[in-house]
Amino acid sequence: MRHFPSVLGWALMAGLALGPMAPVQAQSAGGFSPVITVNGLAITGYEIAQRARFMELLGAKGDVRKMAEEALINDRLQSWKAQTLGITPSRDAVTKGMAEFAARANLSTEDFLKALGEAGVEGQTYRDFVASGMIWREVVKATYGGGRIQISDAEIDRALAIAPPQGTEPEPPKVLLSEIVVRNFPGRDAETMAKARKAAAAKTEADFAAMAKELSSSPTASKGGRLEWMPVTALPPEVRETVMSMSPGHASAPIQTPNSVSVFFMRGLDEGGPLTPQTQALGYATLLLGASGSPEAAAWHAKAEAEAQRCDDLYSVAGTLPPDRLERVDGARAGQVPADIARILPRMDIGEMQVVARGGNDLLVMLCDRGRALNAAVGETGPSREATRDKLLNARVGDMADRLLAQLRAEAVIVRK
Template identity: 40%
Template sequence: MHGMNGGKMTARLQTWMRGLRCLAMAGLAALGVATAAPAQHSPFAPAIIVNDQTITWFDLEQRERFVDALGTPGDVAKEAEKGLVQDALRIQAARDLGIEIDDETLKAGMEEFAGRANLSLDEFLAELEKVGVYPETFRHFVRAGLLWREVVRARFAPRARVTDDEVDRALSMAGRGRGVRVLLSEIILPLQPGREAEIEAFAKDLRAAITSPAAFAEAARRYSAASTAISGGKLDWLPLANLPPALVPTLLTMDNGDVTDPIPLGNAIGLFLMRGLDEGPAVPPPAQAIEFAVVPLSGKTPAAEAFAALRNQVDTCDDLYGVFKGRPEAFVRRSVLSGAVPGDLVTPLAALDPGEATLVPAAAGRPARFVMLCGRTPKIADGDRQAVREALFNRRLAAYADGYLAELEADAIIVRK
């Protein structure tokens, strides 16, 4: 679900969004609910006709309220119109294939959506009612999504099947380790105890709202807690082997411009945009364990100056013991499996070689930190064939779905009153 907007919801949901704003280092601007129907029109007069399906001014006004309540990024009116037009096309496609969903499936879908906000269906509908959204508006939204899922499966599942050769190629690329490099952009959303489910739901909704690299960059600037937020989340080239294993199968199936689903990164959730992939020569396999040191820079000296001063004193992690002799609490040295690296340190550490250090700026209540890579321990991994196969299948199915929806929209007769 898209993050709910403050100012019009109950204290429970307002508290949720205030927490998300703080965690993401950015706030959602309070959006006013626009009235879609001009004064001279009846609310139930046609506003848009999509082939043979009518969208009324009331439908538009309701969807605007719904989009606003969910905190969807972008222009509320444009997002409402776009969503209703696409929902009409999805429903028509299902009708053409004779696809229907029963009441039990629809209710389950509505309950799952409400559960993303840690609310029961009744609680969620009550919150929507407080901002003027009728239950039927929400029911129509969920029904269109469920019907579309079945349409996509019926039309494209056989064509999206993944061959063993394709899985072998993806695993072969993963086995090349540092020979494969990726160019990514990132959005890092820190987790906070007690708010994990809410932030996970926000991450899913943010992913759904990102429809282009430009939209990803804007979302990174607004919501990411990483130091790359100022540049729209852009990272430099990174060796694939330096990234968490959970990321690898997904990255190997992506084309330029694709965005991952939310990926758990320990103490954070990440979204990644693929900007480039470079296949290099085969080299030793990826690391299994990573050892690194972290020094909080919380004194009065500016973080950049404190980092530079400390960097001039150390060439390896072992040197930190001499610098902080008698003060072992001044830094932390850890060795963890590559998949267990704290989320906010994943990409900073991925860019380092042993003995190199980077400054991680203050974010989400944490001070700026001096982070040094001590070393990586290699281990040959067999690779998870099923994970790679599923990632390839889902990515291919999503591409078919996007292309088919664009085709339906291009062929449709859409009349705006």
Template identity: 35%
Template sequence: MSSIANQTLHALGKRLRGGLLALTAALALAPGAALAQNMFAPALHVNDQVITEFDITQRMRFLEVLNVGAADLRAEAERRLTEEAVQRFHARRAGVRIASDDLAEGLAEFAARAELDTEEFIAQLAGAGVERHTFRDFVEVGLMWREMVRARFLPRVNVTSAEVDRALSVSAIRGTQRVLLSEIFLPSDPEFAEPVGEIIPQILAIRSFEEFSEAARQVSIAGSREQGGRLEWMEITRLPPQVAAQVRDASPGTIIGPIEVPGAFGIFQLRATESRRDIPAERVKVDYKRLLLPGGRSEATMERLSRIRARVDMCNDLNAFARDLPEAALTRQEALVRELPQDVALELSRLDAGEISANMVDEGGALVVLMLCSRTLEREEPLSREQIGGQLRDQRLNQMADNWLEELVAQAEIRRP
């Protein structure tokens, strides 16, 4: 990097950091979005269907019951409802209907995942403010879509004996990698759009480890900035799939990103790789806690974070720092890494059990504190050839279905009132 570019980066970094405290203070004081006066007012039009504020609220509650850890729950609810509206539109055009017996079986199958019968599950939903028809509509459109996907793609899917052999050869233990990464996190807040927009191209143009580390020291908002953004050796299975896919075949020096997470853009540089045998990534499970501290990156919140880091060694210790906060501010979740939101998976991948991350700010302006409680291997019985073949077939069907749905959503007429 030239001395002129380095000076520019340093100046932009000062601008970025200088405004950070003012922005987070403003976020802390900003009022929440007003509730819609008419819950049945249209929020979205998707082809010939209307999605109301009530529909969105219902889906958000349903997602909360299902422990969907979306960074922006409303956006996730709108996305899913939009996709389902598109699925229902095309199912009806194709004449797909779900018989009452098949729908009842689908409802029972879904409820059984929670070890409940249908009425017990509906009662649980009602306790969370989710109405019966919300659950029913969700299952019905899923059954419609499954029928359409199987009719369209199943005849095209052929899993060979050789493919099953290859899958069986890595189903228990396979070779994986561990990597050395450096990171830079830049705020995605609108106030910083101009300097961040100038900084990102300069970072992507970096060609040496030293320049990347110097850039991290100057502009990164992550705690690793003091170490030049350098992280310790990390198993590639601990990375979120979106990052792991780019890292796996990259060579040292490659810069990856920017990857958007709540409140920030993440940029990574691969410093080294090491091949080794490890467990399958899809079986890695994490148990973690999330604490939302109001005030974003304000001085008071950062002081509170310092006390947490000094006094918390185990996940249960975190409870003491949530006593004066709403019950929803502290949550605990256990999930496979591949099921986590990308931003959460990325942060947890950097932690060992008992360690804390606080690099994210949620959509409400709260500082997101993540603590890893444990990282374990999900045990499973050896799979038969038939089961492996079924999994490969389902994977291909799901990929085809996802691609098709993406096309249909892109072609749909979607607008806001």
């Protein structure tokens, strides 16, 4: 289901407070006859009028009818894709989704529907809106789910580096970008977004540069949209998160920026210098395998190599061993790591294992992560690795969902009558 900023909850409540409105008349909006078809799926004038009114209640400004048309076209594309995948939301799921959305305005579903009705919006319009969002979520999950989107430890380290804890000044990553900025004139939202989607479909830097000269309103258009190296912290927040989820050689999805829609192509990425011993924190795990050279130690070592790709996997590997044979250490600073382990960790990659001898036993060591150290004594705080992973994953999924929708629009047969 779509996620709206909380400010729209207030806008919705304000819109509903505008007072009763006469029901939208079907004949005044083109009736119940199709006025647009999308891959054979019809959109009526009445649906457009209803969606426009609903969007007004959500605080939409500008050419709301045009925005409603575009939103309904997207809904039909998403429904068409869902049909090809055999996806249909259950009635109970839609009912639950309606209740969750209504709760954002501190209303029950019944009170929400009553308020919408008084403002001229039918309950079916609201149900269709919620169902469409749920359908798209399931389409995206079916298309990109199942672990097909992975966030690497290096990406998490890079993301954490751009939001350093208080009291540290690490060098932020630098990016080499090209830009296409499509200016958005009043009443031309659909045209603007169409140009931006065309730019987002660029496969190569040369293609992107050619489109920049054709489409971009930025002064960089004459240079194919090329920008110089810049720290990622210099980018606006709405751009930074998307850029940090990109990899070189790819274009971003369209990004809404003030009075325009922007698309970026990443030509290069410099992750910055290595962390210093003073700012570096290492996370690692150790597993006591057994006596050095024993069959037991060899067997546990082989099991770990076969089954563990990251530190979390060691918990299942060591499932039948006494708990004290597996130890996990997070955020260890220089001087806090035992000497025998400290000698090997700097040369290891995240997820790599090595065995050291300790007191007649073999000790398996795995590097879990390498990041910025936080000093709680001086009040340093920072996002957790899991929270950062989730944030990057959501951004990646959102970007791929935008690309999928752009592809569906590019391939669709849309007929306006």
